[in-house]
Amino acid sequence: MVEIIFPGKIRKQYQFLKLTRLNVSGNLKNKRDKCLIFRQEVTEMIECQNISVTYNNGVQALKKINLRIKGPTIMGIIGPNGSGKSTLLKAILGMIQLTGEVSINGVSSKKMLKKVAYVAQKTLIDLSFPITVKECVALGTISNVGLFKTIRKGEWKKVEEALEVVGLKEQQERQINALSGGQFQRVLIARCLVQDAEYLFLDEPFVGVDMVSENIIVKILKDLKESGKTILIVHHDLSKVEDYFDQLVMLNNKMIAVGKTSDVFNTNNLKRTYGEKIFIDGGE
Numbered sequence: 632m633v634e635i636i637f638p639g640k641i642r643k644q645y646q647f648l649k650l651t652r653l654n655v656s657g658n659l660k661n662k663r664d665k666c667l668i669f670r671q672e673v674t675e676m677i678e679c680q681n682i683s684v685t686y687n688n689g690v691q692a693l694k695k696i697n698l699r700i701k702g703p704t705i706m707g708i709i710g711p712n713g714s715g716k717s718t719l720l721k722a723i724l725g726m727i728q729l730t731g732e733v734s735i736n737g738v739s740s741k742k743m744l745k746k747v748a749y750v751a752q753k754t755l756i757d758l759s760f761p762i763t764v765k766e767c768v769a770l771g772t773i774s775n776v777g778l779f780k781t782i783r784k785g786e787w788k789k790v791e792e793a794l795e796v797v798g799l800k801e802q803q804e805r806q807i808n809a810l811s812g813g814q815f816q817r818v819l820i821a822r823c824l825v826q827d828a829e830y831l832f833l834d835e836p837f838v839g840v841d842m843v844s845e846n847i848i849v850k851i852l853k854d855l856k857e858s859g860k861t862i863l864i865v866h867h868d869l870s871k872v873e874d875y876f877d878q879l880v881m882l883n884n885k886m887i888a889v890g891k892t893s894d895v896f897n898t899n900n901l902k903r904t905y906g907e908k909i910f911i912d913g914g915e
């Protein structure tokens with residue numbers, strides 16, 4: 632949502648913009664000083680229309696997925712192995728070929744990548760790369776600063792603040808390969824924080840993460856949601872679903888269910904997503 636305040640006298644010049652007049656402030660002394668408050672309606676939404684993905688090996692990972700995600704929210708994506716969870720994130724990010732349409736705020740998602748911070752599955756990240764914690768977090772500023780440009784003082788300040796938030800300021804000079812799994816995941820979250828993206832896509836952020844780090848990350852994500860961000864998380868642990876997610880996507884290559892977690896996370900949908908076997912050993 633963008634709010635713009637225009638002095639009344641220049642109002643006409645801006646009428647070509649598709650702005651909705653909402654309010655005229657009443658207590659100003661003269662007409663010239665009067666300000667009009669306009670509100671530009673921007674749909675803060677991710678929309679997938681009928682998307683299907685078939686990889687080169689013939690595997691159809693996603694079949695006709697329709698999804699509207701209206702933020703701010705924390706949305707979980709669950710489903711069995713190979714059900715297309717990671718593919719869904721990549722499809723929204725425009726990283727893979729698909730049929731159908733994906734948009735973010737009404738614009739093709741490829742044009743909106745600056746607004747999205749993405750953390751891939753940990754197994755896909757090269758931990759042996761010789762880089763310190765601080766430098767790794769600073770990589771998040773590249774979309775704002777630009778590749779090959781020097782990171783400004785203000786950006787380093789942001790890096791420091793982000794490390795403070797994730798509780799790793801003291802480890803900032805450490806090499807990333809000397810961190811625990813949980814600490815490293817917190818570094819990746821700090822990198823998202825400095826990117827200042829509107830949308831966060833996290834693929835299995837809690838795998839190999841200790842409980843302390845998991846709790847810190849969850850708290851940060853909930854705070855980010857409160858500040859207006861939309862967060863998508865691919866997730867495995869069903870015991871945490873109700874605590875962590877406002878909304879849920881249940882996938883098995885096709886969309887099984889989507890909606891408020893309290894509405895869709897039930898036995899019937901779990902069986903449709905994972906198969907009957909899911910309840911044999913553990914009970915409900």
Ligand SMILES: Nc1ncnc2c1ncn2[C@@H]1O[C@H](COP(=O)(O)OP(=O)(O)OP(=O)(O)O)[C@@H](O)[C@H]1O
Pocket residue numbers: 686687688690691692710711712713714715716717718719
């Ligand atoms: N690059 C690729 N080339 C070919 N097939 C792929 C590729 N990536 C994924 N697949 C296949 O697409 C299907 C969906 O994969 P995806 O990784 O999206 O599932 P997932 O639900 O995230 O799985 P997991 O829980 O195991 O991480 C699987 O059958 C997988 O083998």
